[in-house]
Structure formats: structure tokens, C-alpha cells
Amino acid sequence: MGFKVAVDGPAGSGKSTIAKILGENYNLTYLDTGAMYRMIAYKSIKDKVNLDEISEVVELLEKVTIDMKDNKFFTDGVDVSQEIRTPEVTSIVSKVAAIREVRVKLVDLQREISRGKDVILDGRDIGTVVFTNADLKIFLVASPEERANRRVIDFKNKGIEEKFEDVLSEIIKRDNFDSNRKESPLKKAMDAIEIDTSFMNIEEVVRAISVLIEKKK
Ligand code: DC
Numbered sequence: 512m513g514f515k516v517a518v519d520g521p522a523g524s525g526k527s528t529i530a531k532i533l534g535e536n537y538n539l540t541y542l543d544t545g546a547m548y549r550m551i552a553y554k555s556i557k558d559k560v561n562l563d564e565i566s567e568v569v570e571l572l573e574k575v576t577i578d579m580k581d582n583k584f585f586t587d588g589v590d591v592s593q594e595i596r597t598p599e600v601t602s603i604v605s606k607v608a609a610i611r612e613v614r615v616k617l618v619d620l621q622r623e624i625s626r627g628k629d630v631i632l633d634g635r636d637i638g639t640v641v642f643t644n645a646d647l648k649i650f651l652v653a654s655p656e657e658r659a660n661r662r663v664i665d666f667k668n669k670g671i672e673e674k675f676e677d678v679l680s681e682i683i684k685r686d687n688f689d690s691n692r693k694e695s696p697l698k699k700a701m702d703a704i705e706i707d708t709s710f711m712n713i714e715e716v717v718r719a720i721s722v723l724i725e726k727k728k
Pocket of ligand 1: 545549635636637685
């Protein structure tokens with residue numbers, strides 16, 4: 512079966528940073544499921560797919576291949592790790608992730624990749640849909656302002672200048688969309704442990720979750 516850790520929460524709550532570190536510390540395969548939705552979004556832009564035409568989306572899903580290796584992301588064999596983080600992709604990814612057919616394909620793939628392995632997955636629906644019987648479910652939250660602030664710093668470290676107000680409004684818009692969609696909305700699982708990271712640094716969050724992992728292992 513394998514040991515399964517689910518890390519869910521809104522954009523910018525620190526999920527991927529934390530899940531990556533915990534994966535290394537506990538030898539768990541880390542799967543960034545948001546990147547998978549981003550790859551489909553990227554490909555739909557590249558192929559000029561009309562997202563309101565479900566037949567076009569299905570056609571894309573049938574032909575595209577997505578792979579992940581060493582924290583790098585590939586669509587049809589091409590490394591798109593940078594491209595999937597652009598504001599252009601970010602601005603449409605929520606719309607792509609709300610399409611049922613996209614979710615069915617990616618959830619299947621997430622389960623297949625995880626089969627029999629010790630894994631840590633981060634996303635929006637890991638504890639509520641993908642692994643409802645995960646060994647440990649974490650729900651990370653932080654205030655929208657703090658999350659926007661972290662994103663601005665992340666961008667700055669990559670040499671990209673983004674305005675705080677723009678990032679904040681994009682985060683609020685995406686939270687709303689992800690939380691109110693019909694298909695697998697962003698929601699805390701009943702048995703998830705919520706951690707508010709607004710006033711915690713990375714080490715503190717890692718330490719708090721490590722205690723929980725060690726209790727379950
Ligand atoms: O975590 P992220 O910002 O890279 O996620 C990109 C988008 O994908 C996000 O707006 C919601 C969606 N997503 C989802 O619906 N389900 C997941 N398991 C992961 C991400």
C-alpha cells in the first residue's frame with residue numbers, strides 16, 4: 512500500500528516547499544499535483560485549445576504525455592518547468608482544473624504514480640478525493656496577504672518584478688474559483704490537521720508536520 516501523506520491548501524500556503532523538504536527527510540516520493548494541472552494549461556495555450564469546447568479538451572488529453580522527473584516537468588518530452596509558472600499559465604490554470612475530464616485523467620495518473628510507494632502529494636483535493644484514506648492529511652493555510660507577499664519574494668528571487676496588489680488579487684480570485692467549483696473543490700478534509708503558517712517560518716512548519724509523520728510511521 513505504501514505510506515501516504517496529503518498536503519492540501521490554497522495557493523501560496525507553502526505546500527510545495529514543505530512537501531518537498533518532508534519528502535527528502537522521510538524518503539517519500541514527492542508529487543506536485545498543481546504542476547500537472549499547469550502542464551495541461553500550458554499545453555492548451557500552446558495548442559490554442561478552446562476550453563469551452565469539451566471535445567477539444569478531450570482531444571488534447573488523449574494525445575498529450577506528461578512526465579515528471581527530479582522536480583522537472585515535461586509535456587510531450589519537452590522540459591516546461593519554467594513555462595508552467597508564468598502568469599499566463601497561472602491565469603488560466605483554475606479554469607483548466609475545474610474541467611471534470613481533466614481531473615479524472617490527472618487523478619488516475621496521481622494514483623498510478625503513487626501505487627505501492629511511500630508518497631507525499633500536494634494539491635487541493637488529495638485528502639478529499641485522491642487519497643481519502645491517506646495516513647496523514649495536512650491542510651495548510653495562511654492569510655492572503657502573507658501568501659501574496661511570499662509569491663512576490665519568490666518572483667523577486669527569480670528576477671521577476673510583480674506588484675503586491677496584482678499578486679494579491681490573483682490569489683484571491685484563484686482561491687474563490689478553486690473553492691467554489693463543482694468538481695473536487697478546495698476543501699479541508701474532515702480528518703485533516705489544519706496548520707496556519709501565517710506566522711511560522713519554513714523550519715517551524717516542517718518541524719510541526721515531522722512530529723505528526725513520526726507518530727504515524
Ligand atoms: O498549486 P498550484 O498553484 O501549482 O496549482 C495550480 C492550480 O491547479 C490551482 O489553481 C488549482 C489547481 N489544482 C487542483 O485543482 N487540484 C490539485 N490537486 C492541484 C492543483
